[in-house]
Amino acid sequence: MKADEEAEFQQFVSGRWSHLVRTAYLLTGDRHDAEDLTQTALAKAYRSWRRVRRSDSPEAYVRRMLVTCNSDRFRKRRVQERLTAAPPETSAGDPATAWIDERNVLMSALATLPPRxxxxxxMRYWEDLPEGEVAQVxxxxxxxxxxxxxxxxxxxxxxxxxxxxxxxxAVATMEQGASR
Structure with missing residues (x-):
């Protein structure tokens, strides 16, 4: 890879890393898996950076790589993750506890969905991407x-x-989005 392409790739990674990890976290439900997934997708993007940078949207291209790598992760792993019925004990009286509990319920609910x-x-409700772009990804x-x-x-x-x-x-908004 040429020095200018290398610099362009490094700039892309530094500018989009946190966004890509957030998307990967929502796909995997685990921070460590999200970082691994993002690194895997970016390693593939690096190998084919000339093709990625020529696309209309390099970010969309890498986002598709994230989704594909996540699907591959499910195909390769034969052991199913098992979630517990309740999150670990938390201290009482902490104002953030309710938010954490809600987030845990939401992540558990997402984990029950098939990968696709x-x-x-x-992509539709967190990334707020239009259906056409989700379909393309x-x-x-x-x-x-x-x-x-x-x-x-x-x-x-x-x-x-x-x-x-x-x-x-919130339910109405999600249902309206699904009917569009």
Missing amino acids: QRAVVV LGCAPGTVKSQASKALAKLRVFPGLAQILDGS
Whole structure:
């Protein structure tokens, strides 16, 4: 790789690292796995940086690599992760405890979704990407994104404890997004 391409890649990584790790975290549910997934995707991007930088959106290209690497991770791992019914004990009276508990319930709910549905939910509702871009990242039709979002939201709606966290407006917003 030429020095100018190397510098461009380093600038891309330093500018997008935290965003890519956040997306990977939402895909994996674990900070360490997210960092490993991001490093794997960026290593692949480095090897083909000339092709990546010529794309319309290098970030979208690398985001697709994240989703693909995450899917590969599920294909390779035969042992299923098992979540506990309740998070570890926390100290009483901490104002952040409620927020942490809500986040744990949400992450547990996301973990129950198949990888493709989880990727759709992450990109549509956390990344706030339009269906067309999600479809492009996943390599499918926009209708598939809609149906996967609908199925995922149906599963999330019946997840124990999640309904109490989301108020009516949040549920309505997610449902409206799925019907677009």
